[in-house]
Amino acid sequence: MRNWTHKFICASLVAGWLGSATTIFAGDVKLLNVSYDVTREFYQDYNKAFAAYWKQKTGETVVISQSNGGSSKQAESVVNGLEADVVTMNQPLDIDVLHTEAKLLPANWADRLPNHSVPYTSTIVFVVRKGNPKNISNWDDLIKPDVSDVIPNPKTSGNGRYSYLGGWGYALKKSNGDEKQAREYVTKLFANVPVLDTGGRGATTTFADDGIGDVLLTFENEAALIQKDFPDQFEVVLPPISILAENPVAWVDQNVKRHNTEVIARAYLEYLYSDEGQELAAEHYFRPVNEAILTRYSTRYKPVKLFTVEDIAGSWQKAQQTHFSDGGIFDQIYQQ
Numbered sequence: 001m002r003n004w005t006h007k008f009i010c011a012s013l014v015a016g017w018l019g020s021a022t023t024i025f026a027g028d029v030k031l032l033n034v035s036y037d038v039t040r041e042f043y044q045d046y047n048k049a050f051a052a053y054w055k056q057k058t059g060e061t062v063v064i065s066q067s068n069g070g071s072s073k074q075a076e077s078v079v080n081g082l083e084a085d086v087v088t089m090n091q092p093l094d095i096d097v098l099h100t101e102a103k104l105l106p107a108n109w110a111d112r113l114p115n116h117s118v119p120y121t122s123t124i125v126f127v128v129r130k131g132n133p134k135n136i137s138n139w140d141d142l143i144k145p146d147v148s149d150v151i152p153n154p155k156t157s158g159n160g161r162y163s164y165l166g167g168w169g170y171a172l173k174k175s176n177g178d179e180k181q182a183r184e185y186v187t188k189l190f191a192n193v194p195v196l197d198t199g200g201r202g203a204t205t206t207f208a209d210d211g212i213g214d215v216l217l218t219f220e221n222e223a224a225l226i227q228k229d230f231p232d233q234f235e236v237v238l239p240p241i242s243i244l245a246e247n248p249v250a251w252v253d254q255n256v257k258r259h260n261t262e263v264i265a266r267a268y269l270e271y272l273y274s275d276e277g278q279e280l281a282a283e284h285y286f287r288p289v290n291e292a293i294l295t296r297y298s299t300r301y302k303p304v305k306l307f308t309v310e311d312i313a314g315s316w317q318k319a320q321q322t323h324f325s326d327g328g329i330f331d332q333i334y335q336q
Helices: 004-013 040-058 071-079 093-100 139-143 158-174 179-191 200-209 220-229 253-259 262-273 275-283 291-296 309-313 316-324 329-333
Strands: 029-036 062-069 086-088 120-129 215-219 234-237 241-247 249-251 305-307
Touching (some): 029 040, 029 071, 029 262, 040 062, 040 275, 062 071, 071 158, 086 262, 120 158, 139 179, 158 200, 158 241, 158 309, 158 316, 179 329, 200 215, 215 220, 220 234, 241 309, 249 262, 253 262, 275 291, 316 329
Parallel strands (some): 029 062, 029 086, 241 305
Antiparallel strands (some): 086 249, 120 241
């Protein structure tokens, strides 16, 4: 069993930096992938696979370092000088900001790779304690007075934003678009949240290691990892309706030009769409965009009705302005 608390504290102390254990030689090509909180295990395997592929194709040795943390905090770090060659985030806002705040990449970054630069997706599920003692099955159960929910901070975490918007969207659809009822729902939801961690892995530590809360809202891949690392302690509940989490990627133009890594950075991201990259994503409980590979894993991904951020908020930009900007709805409804 992993010691989640130890991992999270260590990651925090080094600002989310997970350097490669490989010895770096002068002639090696170096890449830095800045990613969100719960992709650590996936990219550990993917980086090895890509390095082997690149070595066979070009003869070059590539050493890939990894930085993980709350998605928006990671984006802020890149804006403030963390020299990412590539960013692999869980929402487009955290790549858009690299253009709007620092002009590190072009506004049309999403048009440069297939599927709007989204190689895999996820959704929000509920992790409950063994036996599901609070009988959690749908979003309405999360706002019962005796239920304690663990959700990371929507101001710093994409996981938190998707969880918030999942609840907002559920309430909107249930009430035929009544935003007053949606606001009442998220108010009750976050009244049941005892602590706001900055990222998804911190929320996992709070729930699994510290024993706080009755239900953890998190991405599908993180839920699977919790079950693997804590056998017979937790169950995963897939609600009948949830939100589609699209996970975009991009190379950071200004940084790769300075590092002379543009060709390999682009190849690194393109390899995510290869059969091997898609298989690895599926093995780590991300939903691949390759339909044939997704079909092979159909028993792993139970049917769920998914809505998008655009369905319930118009766009990510509108969602950010309305819900998560300073003074937005989240600030108005959340009481520490």
